[in-house]
Amino acid sequence: MGETILDVSHLSVRRGAQPVVDDVSFCLTAETDTALVGPNGAGKSTLVQAVLGLIPRQQGSIQLLGHPLGPRGELPAAVRDQIAYLPQQFAAKGRLPLTVAEFVALGWTPERPTCPLSLSGARRRQRREAVHQALQLCGCERLAPALLSELSAGQLKRVLLAFCVVRPRRLLLLDEAQAGLDAQASDHFHNLLFELRRSQGWTILQVSHDLTMVRRSCDRVLCLNRSLRCSGAPDHALAPPQLERLYGSGFVPYHHHHHQPQGVQP
Amino acid sequence: MSAEAPTLLVLLALPFMQRALLAGLLTGALGGLLGSVAVLRQLSFFSDALGHSALLGLTLGVILGINPTLALIPFAVLFALLVSRLIERSRLSADALLNIIYSSSLAIAVVALSRMPVPGASLEQLLFGDILAVSWLDLALLAGLLVASVLYLGLTRRRQILLSLDEPLARSRGVAAERDRLLFVVLLALVVALSIKAVGVLLISAFVVMPASAARLLSRSFNAYVLLACGLGAGGAVLGLLASGLFNLPSGPAVVIVQLLDFLAALAAAAGGRSGAAAIASSGDRGR
Numbered sequence: 001m002g003e004t005i006l007d008v009s010h011l012s013v014r015r016g017a018q019p020v021v022d023d024v025s026f027c028l029t030a031e032t033d034t035a036l037v038g039p040n041g042a043g044k045s046t047l048v049q050a051v052l053g054l055i056p057r058q059q060g061s062i063q064l065l066g067h068p069l070g071p072r073g074e075l076p077a078a079v080r081d082q083i084a085y086l087p088q089q090f091a092a093k094g095r096l097p098l099t100v101a102e103f104v105a106l107g108w109t110p111e112r113p114t115c116p117l118s119l120s121g122a123r124r125r126q127r128r129e130a131v132h133q134a135l136q137l138c139g140c141e142r143l144a145p146a147l148l149s150e151l152s153a154g155q156l157k158r159v160l161l162a163f164c165v166v167r168p169r170r171l172l173l174l175d176e177a178q179a180g181l182d183a184q185a186s187d188h189f190h191n192l193l194f195e196l197r198r199s200q201g202w203t204i205l206q207v208s209h210d211l212t213m214v215r216r217s218c219d220r221v222l223c224l225n226r227s228l229r230c231s232g233a234p235d236h237a238l239a240p241p242q243l244e245r246l247y248g249s250g251f252v253p254y255h256h257h258h259h260q261p262q263g264v265q266p
Numbered sequence: 267m268s269a270e271a272p273t274l275l276v277l278l279a280l281p282f283m284q285r286a287l288l289a290g291l292l293t294g295a296l297g298g299l300l301g302s303v304a305v306l307r308q309l310s311f312f313s314d315a316l317g318h319s320a321l322l323g324l325t326l327g328v329i330l331g332i333n334p335t336l337a338l339i340p341f342a343v344l345f346a347l348l349v350s351r352l353i354e355r356s357r358l359s360a361d362a363l364l365n366i367i368y369s370s371s372l373a374i375a376v377v378a379l380s381r382m383p384v385p386g387a388s389l390e391q392l393l394f395g396d397i398l399a400v401s402w403l404d405l406a407l408l409a410g411l412l413v414a415s416v417l418y419l420g421l422t423r424r425r426q427i428l429l430s431l432d433e434p435l436a437r438s439r440g441v442a443a444e445r446d447r448l449l450f451v452v453l454l455a456l457v458v459a460l461s462i463k464a465v466g467v468l469l470i471s472a473f474v475v476m477p478a479s480a481a482r483l484l485s486r487s488f489n490a491y492v493l494l495a496c497g498l499g500a501g502g503a504v505l506g507l508l509a510s511g512l513f514n515l516p517s518g519p520a521v522v523i524v525q526l527l528d529f530l531a532a533l534a535a536a537a538g539g540r541s542g543a544a545a546i547a548s549s550g551d552r553g554r
Contacts, residue, residue, distance in 0.1 A: 052438050077440055085438035095306055096430055097485040106424055147486060
């Protein structure tokens with residue numbers, strides 16, 4: 001087995017008095033793609049946010065790239081820079097006059113921390129170059145001068161991946177990355193994610209409702225419904241009896257995508 | 267022009283007018299700068315409430331016998347911190363809470379002032395501002411605040427954008443959201459406190475909201491947006507003050523009317539430019 005990238009041990013999170021995540025333990029090894037599945041309200045997003053230290057945990061310990069996450073989400077900046085998180089939706093993407101290039105540059109940080117005043121010409125060039133490359137890798141270099149508010153859902157997702165790839169990362173946490181995408185855009189997104197994961201050596205934890213995609217591209221599945229109900233390879237974890245236990249009886253397990261004929265662009 | 271109306275040159279030679287123009291330049295630039303972030307963070311109404319409540323701070327200054335400007339500074343900062351804490355904790359929506367707070371502080375202040383007027387200032391001057399009464403001390407404070415704001419926002423540009431875009435995303439990048447919000451609210455409170463004399467209690471939020479909104483309509487990048495908001499704020503203030511001097515109009519409202527004209531022009535320009543902007547985004551897909 002490879003290096004452990006994320007180690008979650010006996011994690012419990014409450015929202016108010018309500019336990020949302022209860023005694024969850026799992027490990028992610030390097031360069032694996034793990035899906036987190038479960039019904040609405042199962043605590044998937046909460047789990048991801050707790051792993052990042054965005055919400056406090058009641059119990060348990062979390063190690064990211066070998067560094068313990070502090071009780072209030074403290075993590076050395078050098079470690080945090082190697083982790084990227086993509087939320088489901090941006091609160092204010094329409095309000096902000098921000099170009100795609102400016103946005104992707106926000107994901108960039110220098111390898112060594114420096115005083116912000118000393119963002120020298122060389123650093124700026126380095127950043128501009130990194131942004132250009134990231135956009136190219138994600139096939140959206142033409143979008144550089146567009147405003148975030150002008151992008152389609154599919155374009156925005158590709159730009160988000162450029163935000164992740166603009167600097168070397170080891171761990172990616174995606175919260176329903178394919179939400180709001182039609183079948184074709186979702187395929188594009190996952191193909192790109194798959195390519196990048198292999199070329200960049202990313203370890204991925206992604207919350208997903210798309211079990212077809214999970215079965216096709218993930219190595220491992222964690223089934224969460226407040227506590228971890230089962231985990232393992234997709235064939236095992238997504239077998240009908242396990243799904244029925246997770247979602248309740250009468251569950252229709254797979255989304256049926258109506259693919260458009262090949263070669264037709266939106 | 268009639269014989270009594272001052273010409274531009276005569277006006278510019280008057281020391282109080284020079285101070286007023288400098289004050290306009292500074293408050294306009296400050297309003298535009300802080301406003302550009304405040305509007306993105308949906309703090310426009312918060313700045314409005316701060317402005318209205320400032321009258322209560324002035325009243326307290328009078329009751330305690332302190333220089334009203336100096337009394338207003340700690341009042342505005344404490345008030346801003348208290349209210350933002352209250353908004354976080356309360357189950358009421360922010361706009362309802364802000365409405366309750368600002369209308370009641372305005373009411374209390376006006377009742378108190380009817381009994382105990384501020385020496386040398388009418389209620390109308392307090393409500394609408396009297397930029398001609400700006401002192402060198404006010405100017406020095408405004409200049410210091412402008413330098414502090416430029417430094418703070420310049421150094422925290424990345425954090426400010428991330429926080430305006432999405433708080434969980436910002437926090438995942440290591441931004442201390444809570445601390446940054448409080449610092450920004452303090453800065454906004456200081457701007458409101460120091461601009462009240464020139465702009466007045468009722469119109470202060472226009473200085474924060476209007477230039478930023480006009481700039482938002484015209485800008486195609488974040489840097490351009492902030493610079494344009496500053497420029498529109500400062501330019502609108504100077505033009506408004508000159509108009510107020512030349513045509514003997516109340517200064518605060520004259521500036522706000524100029525800012526309104528800027529905003530309307532931006533609306534018209536944005537409507538004209540929108541079709542071109544959409545083309546850039548759609549051309550990006552052809553690369554696929």
